[in-house]
Amino acid sequence: MNSDGLEAVSLRLRRRILETSHAARIPHLGSCLSCVDLLVCLYWDILEIDSSRPDAPDRDRFVLSKGHAAPALFQVLAERDFYPKERLAAFGVNGSVFHEHPPAPAHLPGVEAATGSLGHGMPMALGMALAARMTGRSYRCYALISDGECNEGTIWEAAMLAAAQAVDNLCVVVDFNGWQATGRSREVMRIDPLEDKWEAFGWHVVMIDGHDFSAMAGAFEACAATRGQPSVVIAHTVKGKGVSFMEDDNNWHYRTPNEDELRLALEELQDHR
Amino acid sequence: MRNAFAREITRLAVERQDVVLLTGDIGNRLFDEFKGLAPGRFLNCGVAEANMMSVAAGLALSGLRPVVYTITPFTTVRVLEQLRVGVCYHEAPVVVVGTGSGLSYAELGPTHHSLEDIAITRCLPGLNVLAPADSQELVAFLREALENPNPTYMRIGKKGEPALHPEGASLSIGSARTLRDGEDLVILCIGPIAAEALRAAETIAADGPRVEVVSMGSVKPLDVDFLDGLARRCGRWITLEEHGMIGGLGSTVLEWLAGTRHAVRLTRMGVPDAFIHEIGDQAFVRSTLGLDAASIHAAIKEALV
Numbered sequence: 001m002n003s004d005g006l007e008a009v010s011l012r013l014r015r016r017i018l019e020t021s022h023a024a025r026i027p028h029l030g031s032c033l034s035c036v037d038l039l040v041c042l043y044w045d046i047l048e049i050d051s052s053r054p055d056a057p058d059r060d061r062f063v064l065s066k067g068h069a070a071p072a073l074f075q076v077l078a079e080r081d082f083y084p085k086e087r088l089a090a091f092g093v094n095g096s097v098f099h100e101h102p103p104a105p106a107h108l109p110g111v112e113a114a115t116g117s118l119g120h121g122m123p124m125a126l127g128m129a130l131a132a133r134m135t136g137r138s139y140r141c142y143a144l145i146s147d148g149e150c151n152e153g154t155i156w157e158a159a160m161l162a163a164a165q166a167v168d169n170l171c172v173v174v175d176f177n178g179w180q181a182t183g184r185s186r187e188v189m190r191i192d193p194l195e196d197k198w199e200a201f202g203w204h205v206v207m208i209d210g211h212d213f214s215a216m217a218g219a220f221e222a223c224a225a226t227r228g229q230p231s232v233v234i235a236h237t238v239k240g241k242g243v244s245f246m247e248d249d250n251n252w253h254y255r256t257p258n259e260d261e262l263r264l265a266l267e268e269l270q271d272h273r
Numbered sequence: 274m275r276n277a278f279a280r281e282i283t284r285l286a287v288e289r290q291d292v293v294l295l296t297g298d299i300g301n302r303l304f305d306e307f308k309g310l311a312p313g314r315f316l317n318c319g320v321a322e323a324n325m326m327s328v329a330a331g332l333a334l335s336g337l338r339p340v341v342y343t344i345t346p347f348t349t350v351r352v353l354e355q356l357r358v359g360v361c362y363h364e365a366p367v368v369v370v371g372t373g374s375g376l377s378y379a380e381l382g383p384t385h386h387s388l389e390d391i392a393i394t395r396c397l398p399g400l401n402v403l404a405p406a407d408s409q410e411l412v413a414f415l416r417e418a419l420e421n422p423n424p425t426y427m428r429i430g431k432k433g434e435p436a437l438h439p440e441g442a443s444l445s446i447g448s449a450r451t452l453r454d455g456e457d458l459v460i461l462c463i464g465p466i467a468a469e470a471l472r473a474a475e476t477i478a479a480d481g482p483r484v485e486v487v488s489m490g491s492v493k494p495l496d497v498d499f500l501d502g503l504a505r506r507c508g509r510w511i512t513l514e515e516h517g518m519i520g521g522l523g524s525t526v527l528e529w530l531a532g533t534r535h536a537v538r539l540t541r542m543g544v545p546d547a548f549i550h551e552i553g554d555q556a557f558v559r560s561t562l563g564l565d566a567a568s569i570h571a572a573i574k575e576a577l578v
Contacts, residue, residue: 057336104363113363120358123324127331134293134313134337157324
């Protein structure tokens with residue numbers, strides 16, 4: 001799909017994410033809005049997946065390692081027909097699978113790993129990528145992590161093993177929105193220089209604007225063409241992207257919009273093209 | 274036992290193309306044959322056990338049958354969350370093996386003792402928790418665990434553990450197995466420490482009492498049918514384990530008894546709730562903690578008063 005088409009999808013998903021956050025009082029809005037463009041690029045343009053065969057052994061795997069962005073993933077999977085959009089009416093309802101984090105894969109088609117505790121998804125994706133080599137398959141594995149998640153030691157344990165094993169079918173995407181739960185990510189832990197860190201760990205590094213669709217597609221294609229080492233796409237993003245009064249304001253990590261805020265936000269997210 | 278594990282996992286890797294062995298940079302030379310026969314399915318994950326456990330979960334979710342092997346504290350307490358979330362929550366059929374469990378590495382000090390592993394693993398939903406008494410039990414459990422759809426934790430010893438089962442015994446997960454018959458008292462054991470119980474049963478027989486010795490093999494599943502039958506014929510039990518007193522075999526049996534109407538007098542033998550500061554070899558530490566044959570002998574006498 002061309003960039004205009006993808007942008008239209010992103011706008012639609014942003015609106016739904018906001019509506020859901022308001023209706024079901026689901027937090028982590030800022031984190032969802034920073035990565036939704038990355039999800040759209042991957043799910044519409046990059047991943048080799050077939051929603052009618054969610055368990056196909058050859059499918060590409062996408063693991064949302066930053067599991068608190070599940071409200072974005074749930075919308076993406078519905079839009080890609082892994083389940084009917086109507087099911088999302090149960091978002092936040094007692095007894096439904098649609099709450100704050102992705103459930104175990106057996107409970108929702110399209111989900112590859114139940115995440116929410118940070119630092120688990122990327123190592124699991126590494127296991128999935130190694131399995132491709134062991135079973136003679138050619139699928140690729142993607143894990144979306146947050147910059148806050150880079151605090152976790154397991155990210156760097158996995159980074160060392162992936163490089164030692166030359167796992168070139170693994171691509172990690174860092175949603176580098178500059179914030180973690182309670183502060184600037186570069187102030188809480190010394191994350192900078194993130195590019196150099198990954199490079200020093202033996203990874204092929206690509207830096208992009210995580211809201212620029214043609215840059216994202218180019219980065220993922222470059223990673224797919226890389227042999228002999230794992231790849232990381234460091235995507236510079238804006239937390240709360242798309243809603244002026246949420247952008248780069250970390251209060252929206254936990255806050256949910258009230259009725260007035262929702263109305264204002266939805267007005268900003270109209271498709272004017 | 275670790276040699277028996279290495280031999281059997283190598284055999285299994287030849288028989289089955291889905292078996293993968295992950296180690297945390299231990300077992301120097303131990304897996305040379307495995308590496309020679311299935312080099313693509315041996316992964317030294319380095320001294321990074323948390324990552325290793327999640328990688329194993331990812332492999333299992335992709336159709337493989339990973340077996341994770343390192344020293345017990347590093348496959349259990351160190352990686353508890355990876356075991357809980359990656360393996361158990363995902364129902365990923367990973368087999369986790371803890372070597373040198375209990376006091377097998379007594380000389381290495383409390384960092385290498387594992388006296389809490391049964392307690393913390395048996396509360397994880399869906400996880401089988403096994404502790405074979407000897408190499409024959411280990412081999413049978415390992416084979417069966419790789420057929421099971423659910424994950425398994427198995428704690429094993431180090432080396433030189435005596436064979437306790439008669440050759441060719443039919444052994445399976447969740448089935449208790451009597452090692453010695455007796456009517457006056459029964460010792461329910463888990464793990465290689467059953468050898469101490471057998472010695473005690475033998476020496477006390479000279480004084481008259483006939484003591485049955487049982488290898489439980491697993492706390493989860495617990496062989497409740499066996500225990501139910503046992504309670505109908507013998508009401509004096511001892512549980513014996515190289516594990517803390519909290520949460521192990523003794524606790525498991527008590528929990529089960531609490532839901533029955535059986536009148537059983539139970540003595541629990543295990544490691545007191547304290548770190549061990551008087552370090553020595555396994556036999557020394559067992560004797561100072563009251564877990565050697567002589568202490569069991571005394572406990573039997575007391576229980577039969």
